[in-house]
Amino acid sequence: MNILLLGSGGREHALAWKLAQSPLCETLYAAPGNPGIAEQAELVTLDVTDHAAVVAFCEAKRIGLVVIGPEAPLVDGLADTLRGAGFAVFGPSRQAAQLEGSKGFTKDLCARANIPTAGYERVTSEAAGLAALARFGAPVVIKADGLAAGKGVTVAMTMAEAEEAVREIFSGRFGEAGAEAVVEEFLEGEEASFFALTDGSTIIPFGSAQDHKRVGDGDTGPNTGGMGAYSPAPVLTPMLEGEVLAKIVAPTVRAMADEGMPYSGVLYAGLMLTAEGPKLIEYNARFGDPECQVLMMRLESDLAEILLACAENKLSACQQPVFSSDTALTVVMAAEGYPGTPRKGGRIDGIPAAEHDGAKVFHAGTALGIDGVLTADGGRVLNVTARGASVRAAQAKAYAAVDAIRFPEGFCRRDIGWREIEREASKG
Ligand code: AMP
């Protein structure tokens, strides 16, 4: 079968790398892709907001499966259009993607289905927002309702910060995403991510991971899309995973189906492991980036077969996916300036030398010049990924690969995996 993969980041490079290994995959197309993805796929130019053009492409190339990587086309209903045209799609419908696209929607669903999450209020004006803050007190969390490219959340430690965040949201800075906001209780604990595939009825656990959101070592500095990750996340013990599945993921999937908007695709649960048990921070309607890279490094099953089964509502007949018991760890190499304005054009050399001993370098934001020179073309540029028997072993391999890459205008954190390495060390 021919497969079309939509997206251009490190997540999509990891998906392309795994899809291309499948015996089911004849031609893999990627739109727009990137120079790394070009090693596995034929790159095509397609405007994903032009649904008719995507359908026409799928018809012309007899596409058997469309895999939608990022959230924006999902929230925009591309999966609905493609399904309407008869294509198998991995990714939720517009209505189901509200689990990521509207924080208020998700909070209300959690309230109806009794899913553990932070207490909240939805507000639609600055005055209502400020009044809600007075009821919660600091610390408190303020979130723009819609997609805000990861920038719509403020964890405010003081009332002054909280009030500033509310004013900013209703100042129009986030456009439509900021016409509404959620004010919520501050949760304390450690964060972890849990992934599940579902076709609307069957649910298959699909691994765990921990991300590193702050730009600097020791979890300092501004928030980013993620500076590194590892999988599995041992902090999410089998017992906790069972609890997350039973109390958070399964009731969500059931409620979405009962309410006439069955969720199909990957459900990515961002969790806070609190003293009272795991609580949902947020859902994403797609794989995490860079969490997907470490999941794909561990996945031993045929990805195309699983995603197709999910798209065709046949997950119940699908074998449980097999993941290596190894840890996979990825280090994000970013361009100077990130998460502000990243410097474009920095030269990158040494990837072939870095890819030894099983390490893999996924491209996240690169461009290839006509001279064959690879350069930085985004904030997060490379995801240097390796596997090992422990987090420490995977980390050592990943940084050995990082050190083989020459990217003078780039930087990375040197401590990806630190929490777990400290725990491994204290266990002896
Ligand atoms: P997001 O950009 O939506 O992934 O959220 C950003 C980050 O804000 C999360 O990863 C958490 O670290 C933090 N956060 C969100 N909600 C809460 C909450 N209720 N309590 C504490 N931290 C939160």
Ligand code: GLY
């Ligand atoms: N790494 C966080 C995310 O993909 O949302």
